[in-house]
Amino acid sequence: MSQNNVIPIEHNATQDAQKTRHPGLNLGPAHAHEEDTREEMVFGFWVFMMSDLIIFGLLFATYVTMLGGTAGGPGPSELFEMKSAFIETMLLLASSFTFGMASLALKYREDRTRLVFWLVVTLLLGVAFLFFELKDFHTMFDNGGVPSRSGYLSAFFSLVPLHGLHVTGACIWLVALLGQLAVYGLDAPVKTGILRLAILWHFLDIVWIGIFSLVYLGGLS
Amino acid sequence: MSDAMSSIFGRLGWDALPFWSMLHDHSPMTLINGVIATGAAGMVVLGALAAIVLVSWLGKWKYLWSEWLTSPDHKKIGIMFIVIALVMLARAIIEAVFMRAQQAVGLDGGFLTAEHFGELFTTHGTIMVFFMAMPFLTGIINYVMPLQIGARDLSFPVLNQVSLGLTAAGAALVMISLVLAPFSTGGWTGYPPFTELSYNPGAGVDYWIWAVTLSTLSSTLTGINFAVTIFKKRAPGMKLFRMPLFTWTALCTAILMIFGMPPLTVATGLLALDRYLDFHMFTTDLGGNMMNYVNLFWAFGHPEVYILILPPFGIFSEVFATFSGKRIYGYKILVIATMCIAVLSFTVWLHHFFTMGQSAHINAAFGIATMLIGIPTGVKVYDWMLTMYRGRIRLSVPMVYAIGFIMLFVLGGMTGIILATPSVDYQIHNSLFLVAHFHNMLIPGLLFGMLSATNFWFPKAFGFRLEERWGYRAAFCWIIGFMLAFFPLYVLGLMGMPRRSVAYFEPQYLPWTIMAGIGALVILCALLCLLLQLWVSIRDRHANNVFVGDPLGWPDAGMVGLLTAAGIQLPGAARDLQH
Numbered sequence A: 001m002s003q004n005n006v007i008p009i010e011h012n013a014t015q016d017a018q019k020t021r022h023p024g025l026n027l028g029p030a031h032a033h034e035e036d037t038r039e040e041m042v043f044g045f046w047v048f049m050m051s052d053l054i055i056f057g058l059l060f061a062t063y064v065t066m067l068g069g070t071a072g073g074p075g076p077s078e079l080f081e082m083k084s085a086f087i088e089t090m091l092l093l094a095s096s097f098t099f100g101m102a103s104l105a106l107k108y109r110e111d112r113t114r115l116v117f118w119l120v121v122t123l124l125l126g127v128a129f130l131f132f133e134l135k136d137f138h139t140m141f142d143n144g145g146v147p148s149r150s151g152y153l154s155a156f157f158s159l160v161p162l163h164g165l166h167v168t169g170a171c172i173w174l175v176a177l178l179g180q181l182a183v184y185g186l187d188a189p190v191k192t193g194i195l196r197l198a199i200l201w202h203f204l205d206i207v208w209i210g211i212f213s214l215v216y217l218g219g220l221s
Numbered sequence B: 001m002s003d004a005m006s007s008i009f010g011r012l013g014w015d016a017l018p019f020w021s022m023l024h025d026h027s028p029m030t031l032i033n034g035v036i037a038t039g040a041a042g043m044v045v046l047g048a049l050a051a052i053v054l055v056s057w058l059g060k061w062k063y064l065w066s067e068w069l070t071s072p073d074h075k076k077i078g079i080m081f082i083v084i085a086l087v088m089l090a091r092a093i094i095e096a097v098f099m100r101a102q103q104a105v106g107l108d109g110g111f112l113t114a115e116h117f118g119e120l121f122t123t124h125g126t127i128m129v130f131f132m133a134m135p136f137l138t139g140i141i142n143y144v145m146p147l148q149i150g151a152r153d154l155s156f157p158v159l160n161q162v163s164l165g166l167t168a169a170g171a172a173l174v175m176i177s178l179v180l181a182p183f184s185t186g187g188w189t190g191y192p193p194f195t196e197l198s199y200n201p202g203a204g205v206d207y208w209i210w211a212v213t214l215s216t217l218s219s220t221l222t223g224i225n226f227a228v229t230i231f232k233k234r235a236p237g238m239k240l241f242r243m244p245l246f247t248w249t250a251l252c253t254a255i256l257m258i259f260g261m262p263p264l265t266v267a268t269g270l271l272a273l274d275r276y277l278d279f280h281m282f283t284t285d286l287g288g289n290m291m292n293y294v295n296l297f298w299a300f301g302h303p304e305v306y307i308l309i310l311p312p313f314g315i316f317s318e319v320f321a322t323f324s325g326k327r328i329y330g331y332k333i334l335v336i337a338t339m340c341i342a343v344l345s346f347t348v349w350l351h352h353f354f355t356m357g358q359s360a361h362i363n364a365a366f367g368i369a370t371m372l373i374g375i376p377t378g379v380k381v382y383d384w385m386l387t388m389y390r391g392r393i394r395l396s397v398p399m400v401y402a403i404g405f406i407m408l409f410v411l412g413g414m415t416g417i418i419l420a421t422p423s424v425d426y427q428i429h430n431s432l433f434l435v436a437h438f439h440n441m442l443i444p445g446l447l448f449g450m451l452s453a454t455n456f457w458f459p460k461a462f463g464f465r466l467e468e469r470w471g472y473r474a475a476f477c478w479i480i481g482f483m484l485a486f487f488p489l490y491v492l493g494l495m496g497m498p499r500r501s502v503a504y505f506e507p508q509y510l511p512w513t514i515m516a517g518i519g520a521l522v523i524l525c526a527l528l529c530l531l532l533q534l535w536v537s538i539r540d541r542h543a544n545n546v547f548v549g550d551p552l553g554w555p556d557a558g559m560v561g562l563l564t565a566a567g568i569q570l571p572g573a574a575r576d577l578q579h
């Protein structure tokens, strides 16, 4: 290999730190090395989301192939209610909005109160979503819509509650982050934690839009 | 009392012990199978006890715990992955020998029950894929890749420990299943409806589901870890197109793991829902659709075979270059070919079930897509040959494996093209021809690759070389044993012998099954040679030390490439390797 391939080993540290690595993260110029490791964690989380997306994608595909498999049992029109599905959608969309506000507060505000306020609102919206979803499942069960009844219902209950489980997990994570925020203050790990949770939260919102359009709108049309 | 017992043990009763049926039924068949199963269980228990006694006797518990089991170091985790792989390899080879023995005497009967034979091919296949091949290549990448790109560790060392733990737990389940309750008989593919509760109420399929799911999760996390490391932790100056080829194949494998493992997670997860919560995803009644499982499984399964073969491709690229004393021929082309293979591998899964009812047009499309993969693979073979052309070839042990690989792998590739023709596949689908084909890819491809890598990089890990005489013996036993054990299966397949047959009634099969049985014995010798090689090397380690007088330690191609990229001049012998 020729001489001009020799690479300067030193980074230009300040230049690196000022570059915005990804939107939303605001660790400040003092964190050049920190920034590197944080960036890795966020990138890793994106990659994880991609493989989670494959799981949902396959469950969607499976659901579509099972639409005909009601085996004489109740189908979408007997089981779904537009009103509550719509409420759930609105709750989740609103929670994405409030999480966005939290991210903005994280990036541009020094004081923590706004951040905590938006995070708590997000959490409440998430919990409200779960409440309505569980209520929906309850009604479905009452009307004979149980997974053991048919292949179609099995497919429904392998897809939609998995999203619900994800939301549950995200809510628990949010509570944990709020706890960390209270104990450790707004340090770098908490910041990246919020950033990664934001990715998950918006991701779940997108998956829900898929569920709402395909399962509920498609089923009731 | 009995309430407490049943809440602890559930369905687990005395009949889960391998010798239980033998005590109640004294027919010769039950006795023979009972003795074999008990022997196997005894080996597991004895092996575990021996390990415990040995560690205690050496007084190494603390060392083992704090230096190895809880170490986040990528090198140690890599080595532990490989240890798991070697233990499981030994078990799976022994099982294979039993299967070949059964078919060698299987005209009108043989000595194994159908149930026992079913467990053997299921555990053999499951182990070889999930607990031999996957941990082996994960271990090698874990060890070598960070060194090649100049990273201090993987991006997520703790996640790496979690991956190791998940694989170890899965492997432990498969081992425990030898002692308690039989394993699944559903094959490594576990197709429903056979694996549904209604046909298989026992714990066997549950063992399989749990073991495979743990392994899959482990590999997904590993893939994320590798990919992030390669993208984000390269040393300054290590541009993507300066990376050693092995790292390139590691990257493509990691990407395949990220996208290829989730389908299996979905498949086994849904099967578990069917079994545990009375779902009807894949059942024969109430609107279940078992074809969904088949599609999901192979949406994982085909990328999986490239997960298995790409790292060996990278290893052989390094080995051919090193032991021909030349730079690798066509570096860029090899990288592009690797990426083409990775992408194409997601477009061909249907060739695993040409016979399961889709239209001829769909079959044709997938047949053509399958054959297309032959092109980038062929490109690689030419590149390797041109690397050797006019090189100063040294027939070291890794090189013997590599040359065995290139000749046998091309043959296996040809039979793959035959199988990819749907009209031909209708004739030989599910026959021993297929078994011969995939072993022809997996043994010369994956296994030779792993053994070659072990011989190649062992000195780097431990500071002394692996002994060569036993190394050559092992390599030649593998090559010859492979040919003896699997070429007859091509013939048997063309004669119509189905795979997974415990017995047959066709006397013409007999010479070929006997020949394959002899091949299996030669392979058993190869395993013994490997063990002896390890033993002799450790015994004579001081004589084979490689660190004498060389401050940089053992210079391998990747290390040298890295230092070159960083513009560092190497002293002594290592300079000769610098291009």
Ligand code: HEM
Pocket (backbone or CB within 6 Å): B093, B096, B097, B099, B100, B121, B122, B124, B125, B126, B128, B129, B133, B186, B187, B188, B189, B435, B439, B442, B443, B446, B447, B485, B498, B499, B500, B501, B520, B523
């Ligand atoms: C070491 C020498 C080996 C021998 C002698 C051997 C032998 C066998 C035999 C006899 C079968 C059953 C064939 C049948 O269905 O009738 C089998 C199946 C199989 N083997 Fe091997 N094998 C070897 C190595 C490997 C390796 C290295 C791998 C993978 C990395 C592997 C993967 C499989 C798989 C996936 C199956 C299919 C299991 C099933 O039908 O579900 N084998 N092997």
Ligand SMILES: [Cu+2]
Pocket (backbone or CB within 6 Å): B301, B302, B305, B348, B349, B351, B352
């Ligand atoms: Cu395939």
